[in-house]
Amino acid sequence: MNKICLIAMLLLANAAQAERIKDIASIAGVRSNQLVGYGLVTGLDKSGDKTKFTGQSLRSMMGKLGLTLPPDTDPKSKNVALVSVHADLPAFAKPGQKIDVTVSSIGDAKSLRGGSLLMSPLRGADGNVYAVAQGNLVVGGLSASGQDGSKITVNNPLVGRVPNGATVERIVPSSFDQSADLVFNLNSSDFTTAQRMADSINKALGAETAQAVDATSVSVRAPVNPNQRVGFASVIENLELAPDDAPAKVIVNSRTGTVIINSKVRVQPAAVSHGSLTVTISENPQVSQPNPLSGGSTVVTPQSNVSVNEDKNHMFVFNPGVSLDEIVQAVNGVGAGPSDLVAILEALKSAGALRAELIVI
Numbered sequence: 001m002n003k004i005c006l007i008a009m010l011l012l013a014n015a016a017q018a019e020r021i022k023d024i025a026s027i028a029g030v031r032s033n034q035l036v037g038y039g040l041v042t043g044l045d046k047s048g049d050k051t052k053f054t055g056q057s058l059r060s061m062m063g064k065l066g067l068t069l070p071p072d073t074d075p076k077s078k079n080v081a082l083v084s085v086h087a088d089l090p091a092f093a094k095p096g097q098k099i100d101v102t103v104s105s106i107g108d109a110k111s112l113r114g115g116s117l118l119m120s121p122l123r124g125a126d127g128n129v130y131a132v133a134q135g136n137l138v139v140g141g142l143s144a145s146g147q148d149g150s151k152i153t154v155n156n157p158l159v160g161r162v163p164n165g166a167t168v169e170r171i172v173p174s175s176f177d178q179s180a181d182l183v184f185n186l187n188s189s190d191f192t193t194a195q196r197m198a199d200s201i202n203k204a205l206g207a208e209t210a211q212a213v214d215a216t217s218v219s220v221r222a223p224v225n226p227n228q229r230v231g232f233a234s235v236i237e238n239l240e241l242a243p244d245d246a247p248a249k250v251i252v253n254s255r256t257g258t259v260i261i262n263s264k265v266r267v268q269p270a271a272v273s274h275g276s277l278t279v280t281i282s283e284n285p286q287v288s289q290p291n292p293l294s295g296g297s298t299v300v301t302p303q304s305n306v307s308v309n310e311d312k313n314h315m316f317v318f319n320p321g322v323s324l325d326e327i328v329q330a331v332n333g334v335g336a337g338p339s340d341l342v343a344i345l346e347a348l349k350s351a352g353a354l355r356a357e358l359i360v361i
Contacts, residue, residue, distance in 0.1 A: 021184065021197060022237035028183035028217070029175035033089045035130055035166075039120025041081045041103065041112055041137065048081040049107035059083050061118070081109035085120045087166055094171060098164035111157035113139040122166060133166035172268045177226040181219045183231060185266075189215040192244035196320050200241040248356035252342050259341050270353035 041048075048054070057303040058080055065166040087101040089116055095162060103117055115137050122131040137160035176182075186193060201210035201220060220236060223229050248264035288299040348354040 017242045018240040019243060021239050024243055025184040025186045028185050030091045033124055033172055034090050035122035035124055037120045037122040038084050041083050041115035044115045045112040046078045048078045049109050051107045054082040054107050069202045081105045089130055093168045095168050099166050101162045101165040101269045103137055103160050105158040112160050113135055113157055117162055125126045128169045131166040131168050135162040135165040139164055149326050182222040184218045186216050186277055190244055191215045194218055196241045200239050204239055250345055250356050250358045252360045254360055265356040268353040
């Protein structure tokens with residue numbers, strides 16, 4: 001009975017570590033594409049642009065609609081703002097489908113709240129129009145000001161979204177059904193994980209079906225028929241494997257004091273002593289009052305008190321191959337803060353006792 005329970009626990013542990021291929025890799029060529037354009041947002045409550053190029057854009061749009069303004073007329077419309085429009089075009093998007101767009105102010109508008117985006121073409125990197133955006137903005141921020149100059153701003157009123165605000169007009173060619181093989185690219189490069197992926201596919205679909213090309217790519221022989229290829233890709237995406245652990249790394253954010261240590265970090269035998277020196281300076285001015293009828297004046301004499309306090313932290317020792325928990329407990333035991341921990345890790349790395357890559361971002 002005990003053996004059965006032990007085997008069941010091991011199987012559950014392995015299942016918990018297994019991940020689907022679709023969660024750790026993507027198919028080469030199946031990707032989204034960035035689209036960008038610019039347009040005009042109208043209907044603002046006197047919170048639009050005051051710049052000249054907004055008036056030029058408004059004049060150009062009116063000219064395309066058949067309305068010609070006199071040359072000496074400057075359309076200073078406070079309810080219009082010039083904006084940039086960008087969106088991500090998903091893979092295999094077809095004409096007529098809807099995608100979300102993000103709208104950002106370009107000029108000096110105060111808020112885009114309550115505005116409507118006029119028809120704006122969205123172009124890809126090749127210059128072609130792949131979608132057209134239009135619709136009412138959803139703005140999460142707001143801004144209010146008083147006549148005395150006081151102002152309050154909540155979130156960002158100069159950026160909004162138009163849900164399903166763009167209609168796809170053109171298909172982006174894909175290499176999914178044009179190559180003889182399907183290539184799966186790992187999200188994080190690792191030779192061991194790539195080999196395990198190839199082994200998992202070969203075990204499920206037959207020997208020599210997949211081969212690891214490098215630390216990122218695994219090439220899989222796929223059917224030529226597009227209909228069969230879709231089902232084939234679905235089967236591969238749902239196969240499970242246990243990715244290898246990431247290499248030992250210590251990530252230090254020098255700006256925020258954040259320190260991340262993964263479970264593979266080990267420390268060789270080392271003795272560490274870390275203390276902090278605190279210098280306190282306090283000012284206690286003294287007032288010197290002259291005697292009556294002496295003709296003197298009151299004088300303030302500065303008096304400074306300087307004290308030095310050094311924390312008496314004890315030395316602690318790292319045993320061979322200590323784990324992450326032991327490192328954290330040892331550092332916390334001497335009361336070291338995030339900045340102190342960074343100094344200790346850098347010193348251990350310089351001494352050759354830290355078996356990990358130290359990355360400062």
